[in-house]
Amino acid sequence: MPTSSLYDRLVALPAPDPGIDASVPPEIIAFNVSVTRRLRSWKKSTLADMAGISLSTLERIERGEKVQPEALDRIGAAFGFEPGYYTAARRPLMPEELAEPENNPYPHIVIVKVSPLDNQAKLRSLAGCDLVVHAPLGGDPEPSSLVSGLFELIEVLAFRLAAGPLLKSSSLGGLRELYRLIFSHLEDMRREGLGVVFGVELDTSSGPPRRVGIVGIAHRDADPAVRARKVLIVDRRHFSGADDQGSQAS
Template sequence: MVMEQPASPETFTLDPASIANFVKLQRQIWGWKQQALASEAGVSLATIQRIERGERVRPAQLRKLAIAFRRPEDEFLRERVRPTAEQFEENLRNMFSWTEGRVPVDVAPFRTELQLRAMLESFSLLVDADLEATADGDISELREWLDLASFVQAERKGLIGPKPGRDFKVRELWRDLLACVERIERTHGAICLTGTYTAMSTPNNEPVEIALLAIRSRNRDPSVAKLTQLWADEMVDQRQMLADYFADER
C-alpha cells in the first residue's frame, strides 16, 4: 500500500501591494506623515512614496522600514506559510483578543487645570509609565503632587476637615503640579496623556469614573504625542483600588 504524502504547505512572500497597504495603515495608526516615517527609517521621502504606490524598492530599504516600525528586520522579505481558512480565522481572533474586556478612552496631552479637575473628580486615578528607571523619582514626585491636590480638593468641598480660607491660593498648587508634568516631559523625552472614562465596578456592578494618566516615552514611539485613544479595563475592582491606594500611602 502506497502512503499518500502530505501536501507541502504553500509559501509566499509579501508583494509590493501588500507592503504598501501595511505601511499606509501602520503610518495612520501611529499618526506619522510620510516625512516622519522617512526620517525614522533613514530613507528618502521619495522611497516612502514609491513603497506606498506599490512599487518595488531595494531589500535594504525594506529592512530599514521594518526596523522603523519596531518589527523584525526581515518582516517584508521573509518567506511565509499561507494559512488555511481555519488558521486565518484563528489568527484574526488572536489579533483582536487583547481588546476583550477593554474599552477605548479618549486622551490628550496633560496641559490644563480643566483636565486636572476632571482627574480629581474621578473615583480613582490609574498611572502607567514606560520610562526608564531614571525617571522613577520624578514620577514619584508627580504622584505626591496628585495626592496633595486630591486632598486639597476634598478639603475645598468640605469632604474632609475644615474648608481652606479664602486666602488659600489653590491655583499656585495647580501650576506647580502642571510644572512637574512639564519637567518630566522635558527631562525624560516623554509625553503625559490623560483622559477619563466610566467603568463598571465589582462587586456592586455600579458605574465609576476612572482617570488615566499615561506617561509615554517619545524615544520608544515618536508618534506617541499624537495618540488620541488608549485602552483600559471595562471592569474595575473598587475594593482592590482602595486597598492599593492605602497600601501606597503606607
C-alpha cells in the same frame, strides 16, 4: 507611524463583506500583535528574538505595514497561535458575532480616548476621578521621582478640591499655587523628555460605576508621538481590583 494614525486607519477600514473569505488587513494584524505583546509584558526585542525576525520587521508589522507572510507566521508561532493565524484567508465575523463573548479575544481590553495633560480643566477632571492609574505605554519610563511626584500632586489636588471651603484657612496654600506647582512639575517632566497624556474611563466591571483616570507617560526617545496620541489601549484588570485614588498599575 504613530499609534494615533494606526487608530485612524482602523476606524476607516471598510465593513467586511459577509460570508466572503478575505485576508486580514495589516492594520488589524498590527493591533492584534501590539496588544498581544503588551498583555504578555514582552518588549518588542523579546518578541522579535522569539519569532526569529528583525526588530525593524516587527516595528513595521506594528505600524500596520505589509511584510512577508513568513514573518507573520513566525509571529503567530511565537505567540502559540495555530498556523496561518495571521496569513490565512477567513470569513470576517459580523458585528453581532463579534458581540458574543466567545468571539472576543480581548474581553479585558478598553480603548480610552486621551489628550495631553496641559490645563486646569483636565487636572480637575483627573483629580475628580474615583481612581487614578498609571497605564502601561510602550517605552514606559522606569519609576522615578518625577513620575511618582506627579501622582502625589494629583492626589493632593483631589483632596483640596474635595475639602473645598474647609481649607480656606489652611497652611497648605491656595489652589492657584497648587496648580502652579503641578504645571511646574509637568514642565520639569517635559524637559526630561517625558510626555504625559490622560483620559477618563467609566468602569462598571466590579460594582457601582466609578470614574477611572488613566495616565500614560512615555519618554520621547521611545515614543516620539506620545503627546499626539488619541487613544490608549488599557487592560481593565489593571484597575478592577484597585480601591484607592493614586494607585498605579504597571
